[in-house]
Amino acid sequence: ESNRVLPRRQMVLHSLAVAVAARIIAQQVSGIDPQTAFAAGLLHDIGKLAIDEVMPKSFEKIVEESHASHLPIIDIERKQLGMDHTVIGKRLAEKWHLPEEIVSAIWLHHEDGLLMPEIPGARLAVCINAADKVARSLKIGESGNDSPCELAEDVICAFNISRERASEMVSAISGEVAQRKQTLGLEGPPPRHSYINAMHETAESFARLNSNLQQDNE
Numbered sequence: 001e002s003n004r005v006l007p008r009r010q011m012v013l014h015s016l017a018v019a020v021a022a023r024i025i026a027q028q029v030s031g032i033d034p035q036t037a038f039a040a041g042l043l044h045d046i047g048k049l050a051i052d053e054v055m056p057k058s059f060e061k062i063v064e065e066s067h068a069s070h071l072p073i074i075d076i077e078r079k080q081l082g083m084d085h086t087v088i089g090k091r092l093a094e095k096w097h098l099p100e101e102i103v104s105a106i107w108l109h110h111e112d113g114l115l116m117p118e119i120p121g122a123r124l125a126v127c128i129n130a131a132d133k134v135a136r137s138l139k140i141g142e143s144g145n146d147s148p149c150e151l152a153e154d155v156i157c158a159f160n161i162s163r164e165r166a167s168e169m170v171s172a173i174s175g176e177v178a179q180r181k182q183t184l185g186l187e188g189p190p191p192r193h194s195y196i197n198a199m200h201e202t203a204e205s206f207a208r209l210n211s212n213l214q215q216d217n218e
Contacts, residue, residue: 025130037127039102
C-alpha cells in the first residue's frame with residue numbers, strides 16, 4: 001500500500017463514496033433505481049483495478065502523468081494504452097453477465113449520457129458521472145483523476161434540486177460514507193501494515209527476552 005502511487009484503499013474509498021452519492025442522488029431523481037445506482041457506483045472504476053492488477057507499472061505511470069498534467073486520467077489511458085478503464089470495465093461487466101443497465105453505466109460514466117438516450121443505462125450513467133464528481137469534490141478517497149472538478153452542491157443542483165437540499169444531500173453523503181468506512185474497517189492503518197507491525201513488536205519482544213535470558217545465564 002505505502003509504495004503505491006494510488007493505494008488500493010483510496011480507490012475503494014472513492015468507489016464507496018460514488019456508490020453512496022449515486023444512491024442518494026437517485027432517490028431524488030425519477031427513473032433511476034437507488035440500489036442499482038449504488039451497485040453501479042461501487043463498480044464504476046472496476047476497469048482501473050483491472051489495469052492496476054494486470055499492468056501495475058503502466059497504471060502507475062498513468063496516475064503520475066495525470067497528477068503532473070492535471071488532465072483527466074481517461075485521456076492519459078487512451079494515449080498510453082489505446083483504450084481506457086471504461087471500455088475495460090464494460091468488457092469485464094459483460095463477461096460477468098451484469099445487468100445491461102450497469103454495464104452501460106460503467107462504460108458511459110465519463111460521457112454525457114443524455115446525448116445517448118437510446119442506450120439502456122444512459123440515465124444511470126448521468127447519475128454515476130455526477131456521483132463521481134461529488135466524491136472527487138469532497139475528496140473522499142482517490143480515483144487517480146487529478147483534473148479540476150465542480151463543487152459537489154453545483155453538481156447536484158444540475159438535477160433541478162435546490163441549493164438548500166443539495167447541501168443537505170452532501171452532508172448525508174459525507175456522514176454515510178464515514179459510517180460505512182468504520183463498519184468496513186477502512187479507517188486507520190491498512191490490515192497488512194497492522195499485521196507487519198504486530199510481527200515486528202513480537203520479534204522485538206522475543207529479542208529482549210533472549211537478551212535477558214543470556215544475561216541471567218552469564
